[in-house]
Amino acid sequence: MSAIRLNNLDIAYGDTKVVHGVNLDIAEGESFALVGESGSGKSTILRAIAGLAPDWTGEIAVLARPRSHAIERAVARQVQMVFQDPYGSLHPRKTIDAVLSEPLEINSIGNRGDRVEAMLQAVGLDRRFRFRFPHQLSGGQRQRVAIARALMLEPKVLLLDEPTSALDVSVQAEILNLLKRLRREQGLTYLLVTHNLPVVSFLCDRLAVMRHGRIVEVADVALLKRGDLAEPYSRELLAATQGRASLTV
Template identity: 75%
Template structure:
């Protein structure tokens, strides 16, 4: 059996004395797109933060591409796994050009070929070269999120953590970004772990999903069960009903 790209076993995450995630366990296969869904405050984003190192107070075990995650900062981990945040404007430095934002990971990790890599990555996310020396405030929301995705891919990681990557965007732009993410996954063999509250996004982009409530995983299901409404847990069915039972993305 092949090594999963992401494996969590009884992950419990705390903020101070408050436990936010309770014994979450799941595996994501290499090349799979897996979603964490549920209401705000259910612990979805906290799992991504624990994996990425932004929420270090956790117990249990985690591994990414077969390597165990520790609690201490790990610079090498950035070459394996990167995170794309909900708000592209907040995640990009306002006083740095697109070129500087994209080149920075290469400089930190001592990787050469900066010029060619920046040009190639802009093209990969559908931005032409005229955007290269613009600042974030000179870009639209969709363009900023394309830059954020490009930056996450500069080190050629195989795993992306996607924290509500389209929820801050207009509906028409959401569709463009979702199509881009699907294309990049197919072309680069990427593994996605995505947090979202939007079930149509899950039906379009993901293979499986875990439903979370009050910090616990209540059900793990294939996307076919989501599309057909054949979810087992009562809360999962409530989420499906709240979506109107129509799961075609806008």
Template identity: 85%
Template sequence: MNAITLTDLDVSYGDTKVVHGINLEIAEGESFALVGESGSGKSTVLRAIAGLAPDWEGRISVLGKARTHGIDRQVARHCQMVFQDPYGSLHPRKTIDATLAEPLAIHGLSNRGARVEAMLAAVGLDRRFRFRFPHQLSGGQRQRVAIARALMLEPKVLLLDEPTSALDVSVQAEILNLLKRLRREQGLTYLLVTHNLPVVSFLCDRLAVMRHGRIVEVAGVDQLKAGALTEPYSKELLAASGGHAEILPT
């Protein structure tokens, strides 16, 4: 069974169609990237899957279940999103404890304190952080909290929207290593949006190149590393990254 299936997906904002006829299958356990320049529609695809872009047509299926328009709590249990800005995505007046416990309360899950502490530990934060506020954390720590919040319901699919682009380079490496470990330990499927091809090389198995709301090429990460992308626009992206896509986080 595929983790995510998109069939003839169109997404509009008002009268403007920004995503056109996307067809995509992402296998369970796969890490897949959508890449392209700003405005190519890649983040809009994630928002449609998450239920944050309600004006769409076609079919979106998560773990074999077709999602409805708007809020879909069944999909939310299995598919969560991590946003680009780790400060903007956390409520500034809520403690980390309140932030992490909120999805448990919404879905009626018990044993919240133990779950919060366990998830903090899973993302590399100890109990000291539980009752702090977001402004008391560094950018990397805030993004760890955002990842923990996304994992509180034990989803199988994570949508990652530029999860390291707002962080310093050294912290980016820490978060990438964390995401790689969590995927391995929890059997997660990732759909990653990024313009950073070295990040794709490190974290993903396959990628789709988007331009003007359409997919122009789907390739394996081995093709990316070898510089063997075939479409002219894909080659332009690779050239803009310096002609290579290797990264070795520490």
């Protein structure tokens, strides 16, 4: 079954169209990446899937269910998003317990204390972090909390918007290893936005290369690892990453 299917998706901000005719079919359990330069429309696609960019035409289906332009609670329980900035995505005046309990309260799910502690443990944080505030955590710890929050409703799909780009390289590796383990243990589907091709090589099965709001190539990650991408723009992106230090994972 498809986890995410996009058919002829156009997205605009006001009179400016930023995504043009995107078609994608991401299988359940797959880890898929959208790559390209800043401004190519990658994060906008994630926001449309999540219900945060309502000005779109075409079709969006999540787990075989077409979604509307509104924020739908049923979709939100199946699809959650992890944002780029762990400093900005957590409320500074709420404890970690409050942050993780909030989605449970909204959806009238009980046994909140046990669920919060179990999810902290799942992302590698012990119970002593439960009543701390975000400013008392490191960047990597905050991103673990953000991932835990996304998983509190036991979704099937995670939308990952540059989830490691704001972190130090050593911490990036820890978060990527965590994401890889969680996908395996919980049977998750990932749609990852990044410009970091080593991250794609480590975490993903396939990728789509975007330019100016359009997909120019879809390829298996095996082709990326071999440096055998077909489109000239894709090869330019790959060449731009060569010579940089590899991500240690």
